[in-house]
Amino acid sequence: MSHRLLVVVTLVALTTLIAFSTPVHGQPDPGYWRLDDINAQLAQWATDYPDLVHLEVLGQSGLGEDIPLVCISDQADLREVEAGIFMHGAQHANECNGTTGVMTAMEKLLTGYGVDPAITQRVDNLELWFAPVINVDGHRFVFSGAPHWQDWRKTMRDNDENGEVDFPDDGVDLNRNWDWNWAQCTEWHPSSQKYKGPYPFSEPEARALRDFVLRERPLLVCDLHSPVTISYNSYIFYPWMSSEGAPDMEVAQDVASQWANATRSLNGQQYHNIQCYDTLPKEQCWVYGETGTITYLMEIEDECWFTGTDVDSIGHRVARGAMELLDRTLDGPGITGTVTDALSGQPLMAEVIITEMNSSNVGPRLCDAATGQYHRFTEPGSYTLRVSFRDYESQILTVNVADDWNKQDVMLQPLLTGVPEDGRFRLRVPNPARGGQAVQLRLGDDESSAGVGLYDLRGRLVARLGEGLAPGMDHRLPLPSSLADGLYLVRVRSGDRTHTRRVTYLH
Numbered sequence: 001m002s003h004r005l006l007v008v009v010t011l012v013a014l015t016t017l018i019a020f021s022t023p024v025h026g027q028p029d030p031g032y033w034r035l036d037d038i039n040a041q042l043a044q045w046a047t048d049y050p051d052l053v054h055l056e057v058l059g060q061s062g063l064g065e066d067i068p069l070v071c072i073s074d075q076a077d078l079r080e081v082e083a084g085i086f087m088h089g090a091q092h093a094n095e096c097n098g099t100t101g102v103m104t105a106m107e108k109l110l111t112g113y114g115v116d117p118a119i120t121q122r123v124d125n126l127e128l129w130f131a132p133v134i135n136v137d138g139h140r141f142v143f144s145g146a147p148h149w150q151d152w153r154k155t156m157r158d159n160d161e162n163g164e165v166d167f168p169d170d171g172v173d174l175n176r177n178w179d180w181n182w183a184q185c186t187e188w189h190p191s192s193q194k195y196k197g198p199y200p201f202s203e204p205e206a207r208a209l210r211d212f213v214l215r216e217r218p219l220l221v222c223d224l225h226s227p228v229t230i231s232y233n234s235y236i237f238y239p240w241m242s243s244e245g246a247p248d249m250e251v252a253q254d255v256a257s258q259w260a261n262a263t264r265s266l267n268g269q270q271y272h273n274i275q276c277y278d279t280l281p282k283e284q285c286w287v288y289g290e291t292g293t294i295t296y297l298m299e300i301e302d303e304c305w306f307t308g309t310d311v312d313s314i315g316h317r318v319a320r321g322a323m324e325l326l327d328r329t330l331d332g333p334g335i336t337g338t339v340t341d342a343l344s345g346q347p348l349m350a351e352v353i354i355t356e357m358n359s360s361n362v363g364p365r366l367c368d369a370a371t372g373q374y375h376r377f378t379e380p381g382s383y384t385l386r387v388s389f390r391d392y393e394s395q396i397l398t399v400n401v402a403d404d405w406n407k408q409d410v411m412l413q414p415l416l417t418g419v420p421e422d423g424r425f426r427l428r429v430p431n432p433a434r435g436g437q438a439v440q441l442r443l444g445d446d447e448s449s450a451g452v453g454l455y456d457l458r459g460r461l462v463a464r465l466g467e468g469l470a471p472g473m474d475h476r477l478p479l480p481s482s483l484a485d486g487l488y489l490v491r492v493r494s495g496d497r498t499h500t501r502r503v504t505y506l507h
Contacts (some may be wrong), residue, residue, distance in 0.1 A: 027145045031311030032096050033103055038132050039450035041103070042068055049110050052076055052123060058329060059208025061137045067208060069131050072109050081338055081373045083329050084218035087322065088131035088209075091174045091223060091283070092153045093138025097300040101318030102132045108319055110327050124325045129218065134205055135174055141165065151193075153228065155203055156373050159422060164431040173198040177206040178286040184483040185281050196281055203217075206283075213287050217368045219329060219375040220255075221287055221295040224318070226304045233281025233302035233318065234265045237276035239288040239295060245417040246361075247359040249275070251334075251377045258328050265301060266310060271321065292363035294377065331381050332405040333380055338372040339387055342411035343430035343437050347372025350389035350412065354378065375405075391415050416442065425450070425499075429490050432504040435481035439465060439490055452477055456488040462488065468481025479505075 033041075046053045055075035058067040073080065087105065089098025109128065112119035122128075131294040133139045137156040141449055142149045147167065154171025158164075169191045176187055179200035187194045201207045213221060227233040238258055246252065256273035265269040278285045278295060287295040298429055301314060339350040349369040367374045378401050385408060388394040391414040399406055414428050426442040452475075454464040465477040483505050492499045 003197075004175060023328070027143055027149070028305060029307045031100075031261065031308070032143075033099050033132065033137055035133060037140055038099070038103065039068060042070055045070075045106070045110055050112060052113060058131050058212055058421040060204055061081050061135075061360050062157055062204055063137045065136050065140075066246050067131060067134060067136055069129065069212070070106065072106060072128040072130065073126065075218070079368075079370050080127060082125060082127045082131060082215055083336070084127040085220045085222065085223040085326065085329060085376045086129040086131075086213070086216065086218045087224065088134055090133040090135055090139055090223040091205075092225060092228070093135045093142045093155075094150060094153055094302075094304050095226040095228060096139070097225075097226045097304070097306070097311075097314050097318070098298070099132045099139075100223055100315035102130050102320065103302065103320040104312075104315035105322045106130055108323065119323075119325070122330065125330055126326060128326070129212075129216065134209065136205075137172065149287060153193050154195065155202070157197070157207065159195075165269065168193055169474070171195070174203055174206050175225075175282050176280065177201060178210070178281045178283055178288060180281045180286040181279055182281050184279065205221075209283060210286070213291060213293060215369075216364060217291065217374075218293060221283075221293055222322075222325070223283055223295065223297045225299050227296060227302060228268065228300040228304050230299065231272065232272075232299050234263075234269065234271045235299045236260045236263075236271055236273045237284065237299070238273060239276055240278040241275045241282060242361070243279045244359060244361050246278075246288070247357045247362055248277075248288075248292075248294055248377070250356075251366070251379055252296075254379070255325070255328055255377060256296060259296075259321050259325045259469065262324035264317045266313060266317070271298075278455070284335060284500075289362055293364040331403075332377070333401050333403050334375060334377040334405055334406050335383065335385065335399055335401060335408055337375070337399075337408040337410060338377045339367050339374065339389070339410045339412060340372050341392075341430075342413045343428060344432075345430075345434065345437070348389045348392070348412060350374075350387050350392075350410075352376070353386040355384040356381075357383070379487070382433050387412065425492065425494060427492060427499065427501060429501045429503050430479075431502075432506045433479055434506055435479060437479055439477045441466070441469065441475045441477065441481065441492065443469060443471040443473060443475070443494065447471045450492055450494040451494050452490065454479070455491055457487055457489065459489075467488070 046055050054071040056069040058069040089102045113123050154173050157172050159170050173194045176196035178192050182200050186197050187196045190332045216498050236256045239257040240246040260271035282295050285294040287293050339348045350367050351364045352374045380401050385397040385399050387410045428440040430437045450469040451467045453461050454463040463480045469475050488503050490501045
């Protein structure tokens with residue numbers, strides 16, 4: 001084979017690859033972030049700001065590449081009881097202005113920490129999550145210089161399985177791949193730029209987004225786009241335009257308005273806000289509908305691709321608005337707190353309902369599983385809070401919200417349900433136990449009165465928790481407030497029967 005023929009064959013082969021070094025058909029402006037540069041910058045920030053930056057992987061792409069995820073907070077490696085915001089870009093491969101905005105926002109937070117009091121307060125009191133690029137496979141293709149890079153929107157799924165990259169027949173629109181009104185969406189044909197995929201959550205990128213939201217339960221999700229397929233540009237969409245309405249509509253619009261007013265387009269105009277529709281299988285619809293997390297979609301400027309100084313300018317304008325959104329999250333107003341087991345102090349993934357802002361077509365609104373925390377934006381006013389979890393007594397509270405966050409920690413009492421121990425009574429003992437917690441005992445109607453004592457491992461009585469406890473009733477028996485750490489025995493005597501439970505006491 002001649003050298004010239006070898007070169008021709010090589011170039012033809014390269015056009016079918018996702019990433020290669022020679023820009024055959026041009027590339028986006030150098031001001032846009034390439035994926036390798038993003039990963040290098042994130043690693044550098046993690047080195048430069050080890051206490052503020054925690055790197056994770058959101059998941060893997062269809063081609064097996066990591067999707068980068070960053071947490072910025074004052075103790076980024078720890079799970080704190082703080083409101084979380086998740087902001088991500090490039091769900092669509094050719095909409096990279098969101099990536100620029102995300103990267104710029106992260107840079108502002110890190111370089112301003114300890115220098116700018118406002119930035120320091122944001123980082124100290126919020127848990128900020130960022131994913132600069134969701135569609136990493138499509139992003140690589142866009143920056144490869146391959147044909148149609150400017151218009152490639154979808155993933156790199158090989159729909160016809162011919163081993164080649166075909167435009168527009170390959171790929172799935174990630175923001176049509178969610179299990180929401182799936183059957184009603186008519187984007188069935190793979191050649192559509194909005195092809196929804198073979199089935200809901202067929203794309204690992206969409207599954208990774210879904211699983212992260214379910215894991216973290218953030219207060220807000222912000223999805224940054226560019227208006228390549230719609231006429232609305234420089235807009236922030238809030239949930240929902242629906243036949244049943246959105247229970248958070250007023251406060252979601254208020255937050256969107258404040259965010260939009262602080263964001264500027266290239267011509268210096270404020271962004272707009274508008275209500276989103278709920279009819280398509282999109283991230284914004286599924287996340288709000290299934291979890292109650294207020295989810296926004298931002299359409300940046302009036303096209304996908306810019307050049308020169310406009311690229312960075314757009315990033316700074318988007319980041320400026322993001323800082324206002326963080327401040328609104330800090331300020332509230334709303335209701336926040338944690339829900340825990342009253343006996344063990346362990347967090348509960350309880351459902352928290354604000355009666356005045358509730359709808360059966362949204363939610364359930366659940367606490368974070370790891371911390372038991374919840375956050376709900378509200379307007380100022382009086383609200384009824386109902387907190388419930390299976391096998392626990394529900395609590396109903398009246399909460400008055402002024403112009404900031406009203407903190408309402410809730411401890412739920414376990415219900416004494418299930419199979420009676422020893423066939424006659426039910427006993428719950430917190431383990432490990434601390435002073436102020438309590439043992440709970442349920443005596444059947446046909447039992448004798450009972451006594452409960454706390455003993456050390458040598459059988460010596462340490463404290464009488466209850467005597468003459470009546471049958472047919474629930475009894476709550478506080479543990480001693482001052483007790484040495486160690487192992488103890490809780491012993492119940494009822495008639496001629498005795499039941500003993502071991503418990504570890506900790507301060």
